[in-house]
Amino acid sequence: MRSLFVRLLTSSAVVAVCSITATAWLAANSTSGAIQREQGQTLASDAQINNSLLGYASRHADWSGVTATVRDLAARNGRRIALTSEKGTLIADSATPGTPLPARVSAVVDPLTVDVTLVPGAAGDRIDPRAVGPFLLSARDSARLVKAAGAYAACAGRTGQTVKMTVSNTGRPVVTTTGKEDVPQEPRPMPSAAPTVMSPCDATTFRTPTRTEKAALKQLNLLVSRCLKGKSAERGSVGLDLAWVSKGKQPQGAEPDQTISSCIVTARKEQLDPYVAPAAYLYIGSPTEAAGQRIPLPSIAGAALLVLLLTVGVSVMAARRLVRPVNALTDAARRMRDGDSSARVMVRTTGEISELATAFNEMSEHLQRMEEQRKAMVSDVSHELRTPLSNLRGWLEAAQDGVAELDPALIASLVEEILLLQHIVDDLQELALADAGKLRLHVEPVHLGDLLDQVATAHRGRAEAAGLTLTTVIMDDPSLTADPVRLRQAVGNLVTNSLRHTPRGGHITLGARQDGDQVVVEVTDTGVGIRAEHLPHVFDRFWRAEKSRNRRTGGSGLGLAIVRNLAEAHGGTATVTSVPGVRTTFALRLPS
DSSP: OOOHHHHHHHHHHHHHHHHHHHHHHHHHHHHHHHHHHHHHHHHHHHHHHHHHHHHHHHHOSSSTTOHHHHHHHHHHHTOOEEEEETTSOEEEESSOTTOOOOSSOOEEEOTTSOOTTTOTTOOTTOOOTTOOGGGOOOHHHHHHHHHHHHHHHHHHHHTTOEEEEEEOTTSOEEEEEEOTTOOBSOOOSSOSSOOSSOOSSOOHHHHSOOHHHHHHHHHHHHHHHHHHTTTOOOOEEEOTTSOEEESSSOOTTOOOOHHHHHHHHHHHHHHHGGGSOOOEEEEEOOOOOOOOOOOOHHHHHHHHHHHHHHHHHHHHHHHHHHHHHHHHHHHHHHHHHTTOTTOOOOOOOOSHHHHHHHHHHHHHHHHHHHHHHHHHHHHHHHHHHHHHHHHHHHHHHHHHTTSSOOOHHHHHHHHHHHHHHHHHHHHHHHHHHHHHTOOOOOOEEEEHHHHHHHHHHHHHHHHHHTTOEEEEEESSOOEEEEOHHHHHHHHHHHHHHHHHHOOTTOEEEEEEEEETTEEEEEEEEOSSOOOGGGGGGTTSTTOOSSTTOOTTTOOOSOHHHHHHHHHHHTTOEEEEEEETTTEEEEEEEEEO
């Protein structure tokens, strides 16, 4: 949790949470009451709109004239109302043309499959009761039956019964009578046939089906029979009250089985389908926004002040924790600028700042090592150059003073010192070019057998003079692409080093072999070897195990450094392994 990223994220999260909490609290207190009031109104409005459009669809075969109804409903409810076909074709819309439809469909207006979410008390068959189709009576027949029902109601009233008369959706009157004990005497509002026994009050006239109803019942029973064919053996028919009347032996009041009920519903929907409008999608937009309660200005100011104070407090705390280690790093950098190469920074934290401090300390240590190496190199270079220059000056001054004569032996000695100086300068130039990346290589296919033979031939005279055996061993004749001149120089430096440190009677072997995708060139000697603690420094510049830097025990200390640079210039490496007093092997690993 101390990471800089986590700190910033946590600080931002705290501020954001407090801001959201304050905003949510104000919004909840100011709008919860309005939402609760509007919710009930919206649900009631949706149900009323859906019911009105169901009524229209139940009495019309299409939606061609529904536009006026839609606009009237939208104006009365303050809602945006739109109807589309199941294929998405716009039927009617209270909004201006081109207005996008709401995102979701509010309901499906289908009088044959009523949406129970908006009509909770829908019948079990989900058919709107206003969809009567061919059962709708003409105005003349309806008026005649209402008159006859009125006469029957008046007659029944005179007998002491309570009479209630209503008119159904088909236009047929329904008379319900109850006795003195308020027990319904006529529970069926639409009997299927006239009574066989005449009562004191004659109901035959208004209970007998009209010609229109008889034709509709006949069609309905044909559809039911077609549906029941092969499904049920029970015989019966559908009456004027749309109930199943069985012709077999069935207990009075028993309900028909599920197959018969399903077929009656299917037949009714098939019969009513031509008389009702097709199903349509109903879109209801949001109600007109009521004027909500305004948030008091003092509450807004108080919440804003609280968030501001919290933000400032958290930001100050985070800034202090972040600036403290940055200041420590700045102070250490300034001390390093002023020459203090031992400048370090101590940060008691973790995460990105700690990693930055660690990197700074590593850089400081590296610079300190580089400075020490620079001073050591200057000292070594001056030491290497001082000896031959002192010899040259001494002999030349002696010759100038007449103390010594410039005989051929002295001149040969002076030339040798000059050649030594030239060798040191050339080595330093090689290293400088390698450091600057300007060491040029002229690569070409190299035959290692020939190259190692050339190096061995060049050093065989010195080896024989020192009592050493010099041999070459080539395995599988590996192929290599390299700069032959530079490669001979590197191998020659290794052979020279082995000649210097191998006692009389020793053996030096030059070898080459293939190792995967690399070619390994090795120089192995049976000399004094190198101790384990000295192996990491063998290729360092001017490094010598014998610190006196005596010419009799070693060279300038640049030969092996040049070997490593030449190997790296070829994309390879230079390594050394040694068992003191037994064997030492220098290896050049070069890409084949």
